[in-house]
Amino acid sequence: MQIMLCAISNIASGNCSEDCKYCTQSAYVKTDIQKYRRKEISQIILEAKIAKKNEALGFCLVTAGLGLDDEKLEYVCEAAMAVKKEVPDLLLIACNGMASVEQLKELKKAGIFSYNHNLETSKEFFPQICTTHTWESRFQTNLNAKEAGLMLCCGGIYGMGESFEDRISLRKSLQELQPFSSPINFFIANDNLNLKAPKLDADEALKIISDTKEALPQTVIMVAGGREIVLGERQYEIFKAGASAIVIGDYLTTKGEEPSRDIVELKKMGFTFASQCH
């Protein structure tokens, strides 16, 4: 079995106008994260080269904030074209919040393969974790990405206090979108965040993965943030549960597993690394 590895580059960090309660990049919470309006293009290229060396196929350019404006769009396009030129084998993903069809077409022209915009949770539970934008606007951006001809990467965060029914509802919405890939994040509480929820246990986390795969059999299920903390020594059981992709290296604002350990463990399990998406 082939595993797809994706790396993330947080190219514009923090100071976000939105109040998503799970996010340390929100200006509503006090944090000690690094904040910057743009990362140097040379640094992004360096990270892309490291990702490639670590067997990544996907490389995601993430910006904090509600969505794209002209300046941000230009910057993401500039970064995408620079990475494409230097590391042409990487599949580029953009994750830049709300976006119109026209903006998403510009990203596609710049070499972006897929757009990541998570629904995060069910339509019903979303107002409890964010009040500054709507779940519907998130759903619409996913429709826009499809209309623009981009592949879709759309998933959510679990363990924020949502009910079992909320998880079913989120999966139903994902079924409507039929994303190419679907990230599963596990919420990790942080003293600076107002959202308090107990850590998921490993069995529950693995069940979330298998339920998601069952609901989305054609979708690449990717395990992202929280893998190491929630699953610990059981983290490589995710593949038996239905995952076929992981985020390697660090997440947006938190440390991840050492890529070298992931690579060793995956090879020991007999997996190879995807070098193309189909």
Ligand code: SF4
């Ligand atoms: S919009 Fe994105 S960056 Fe801003 S607070 Fe929400 S999740 Fe964080």
